[in-house]
Amino acid sequence: xxxxxxxxxxxxxxxxxxxxxxxxxxxxxxxxxxxxxxxxxxxxxxxxxxxxxxxxxxxxxxxxxxxxxxxxxxxxxxxxxxxxxxxxxxxxxxxxxxxxxxxxxxxxxxxxxxxxxxxxxxxxxxxxxxxxxxxxxxxxxxxxxxxxxxxxxxxxxxxxxxxxxxxxxxxxxxxxxxxxxxxxxxxxxxxxxxxxxxxxxxxxxxxxxxxxxxxxx
Numbered sequence: 001x002x003x004x005x006x007x008x009x010x011x012x013x014x015x016x017x018x019x020x021x022x023x024x025x026x027x028x029x030x031x032x033x034x035x036x037x038x039x040x041x042x043x044x045x046x047x048x049x050x051x052x053x054x055x056x057x058x059x060x061x062x063x064x065x066x067x068x069x070x071x072x073x074x075x076x077x078x079x080x081x082x083x084x085x086x087x088x089x090x091x092x093x094x095x096x097x098x099x100x101x102x103x104x105x106x107x108x109x110x111x112x113x114x115x116x117x118x119x120x121x122x123x124x125x126x127x128x129x130x131x132x133x134x135x136x137x138x139x140x141x142x143x144x145x146x147x148x149x150x151x152x153x154x155x156x157x158x159x160x161x162x163x164x165x166x167x168x169x170x171x172x173x174x175x176x177x178x179x180x181x182x183x184x185x186x187x188x189x190x191x192x193x194x195x196x197x198x199x200x201x202x203x204x205x206x207x208x209x210x211x212x213x214x215x216x217x
Contacts, residue, residue: 002191005052005154006052006055009055032149035149035152036196036198036199037157037160038157038194038196040114040115040159040161040188042193042194043114043115043116043157043191043193044190044191044193045116045190047116047117048078048156048189053076053078056150059146060074060144060150063143066131066135066136066139067130069129069139071123071125071136071140072121072122072139072143072184073124074119074121074122075175076117076118077112077117077118082112082113086112086113089111089165089171090105090108090109092165092170092174093164095170111163111165114188115188115189115190116190117190118186118189120175120185121143121144121183121184122140122182123183123184124180124181125140140184143184144187147187151189156191157188157192158187158188159188160185160186160187161185161186161187161188162183162185163186165186166183166184166186
């Protein structure tokens with residue numbers, strides 16, 4: 001089993017601490033230039049070293065959050081919990097597909113066994129708060145991307161998936177979601193079983209425009 005990298009992390013800052021000023025982080029920029037997800041099928045299910053998941057979630061939560069609403073939460077699946085929740089997925093799947101063959105049922109039972117850990121990212125907006133709900137949803141999305149980046153930077157394979165069970169009412173009930181909560185996705189984190197390959201991407205200039213004041217008349 002690989003050793004944990006968490007000893008190299010700086011301690012968590014405390015309220016009011018003076019933090020380092022912005023500076024060029026060449027290694028971070030280089031990683032982002034080549035960042036690529038591996039699919040859950042390309043991972044191994046070896047457990048993460050103790051402390052790694054907690055550290056990853058701490059990094060994930062350091063996001064822009066207008067007025068500190070914290071409109072998100074995590075539900076983690078490790079060890080036997082992965083197989084146990086597979087039974088929940090199978091039951092929900094069969095409820096919607098009563099004639100499903102055993103092969104399909106077995107696939108649902110084994111979904112969470114593809115990775116060492118699965119993190120359910122829950123969008124939990126406070127609809128009574130003065131911060132617009134849209135901004136709260138964006139915060140949750142930022143948390144998901146932070147977790148993807150942090151896990152990849154820590155040397156793990158990672159994939160952010162939704163799939164059918166992110167939208168299933170029975171699954172949401174089994175997770176204890178409230179009426180205002182939604183599943184933002186399941187983030188699979190495991191050890192890489194192979195190297196990723198680059199995929200087709202849209203060049204940023206094709207998605208960019210520059211605003212200028214319209215000319216009169």
